[in-house]
Amino acid sequence: MITVIMASPRKNGFSSGLLTDFLNKTNEPYKIYNAYELSAAPCIGCGYCKENGNCVNRDLDELFDSILASQRLVIATPIYNFTVPSPLKAIFDRAQVFYEHPVQGNRKLHLLVSCGRSGEVSIPFTEKIVKTVFDNLGFSEYSTEIQNYTDDTEAKLCP
Numbered sequence: 001m002i003t004v005i006m007a008s009p010r011k012n013g014f015s016s017g018l019l020t021d022f023l024n025k026t027n028e029p030y031k032i033y034n035a036y037e038l039s040a041a042p043c044i045g046c047g048y049c050k051e052n053g054n055c056v057n058r059d060l061d062e063l064f065d066s067i068l069a070s071q072r073l074v075i076a077t078p079i080y081n082f083t084v085p086s087p088l089k090a091i092f093d094r095a096q097v098f099y100e101h102p103v104q105g106n107r108k109l110h111l112l113v114s115c116g117r118s119g120e121v122s123i124p125f126t127e128k129i130v131k132t133v134f135d136n137l138g139f140s141e142y143s144t145e146i147q148n149y150t151d152d153t154e155a156k157l158c159p
């Protein structure tokens with residue numbers, strides 16, 4: 001089972017193209033969560049998760065249950081201002097519960113990322129964030145697939 005987080009607002013954009021190519025190469029069942037549709041409540045730094053082992057907001061329970069039940073996680077995302085778009089960043093912040101209560105595992109995370117420019121700074125930066133967050137959810141293997149310089153490519157039509 002693969003859990004997928006799709007984090008571009010553009011349903012037919014570059015990140016979507018990377019995701020389609022990825023999924024076309026696998027026979028495993030998968031479930032896609034759209035970060036914009038989830039619209040996760042932001043972490044409010046209240047410390048509830050440290051004491052209680054879960055979040056005061058329960059809107060991401062299904063997503064995190066799915067991730068922990070999966071051997072693989074795919075994150076398909078564009079780069080916005082050197083890192084991920086805010087709906088995905090909100091999910092990363094909400095993973096604070098796993099910083100407080102880490103989960104062991106040998107899961108694999110595939111980062112599919114598209115960016116308008118070279119990604120020379122933004123992609124290592126984003127990889128570092130992703131690895132830091134998901135190490136706490138039992139991810140020990142990481143791969144990154146990049147489509148860069150999309151600003152120079154004739155963009156697929158929105159949305």
Ligand SMILES: Cc1cc2nc3c(=O)[nH]c(=O)nc-3n(C[C@H](O)[C@H](O)[C@H](O)COP(=O)(O)O)c2cc1C
Nearest residue numbers: 008013014015078079080081082114115116117150
């Ligand atoms: C708000 C915004 C911020 C962006 N910031 C960056 C950036 O910092 N670096 C970069 O290389 N591209 C940046 N881009 C370009 C996108 O990463 C690029 O167009 C990407 O391929 C879009 O992916 P999508 O088609 O999946 O939505 C930005 C685009 C938007 C809309």
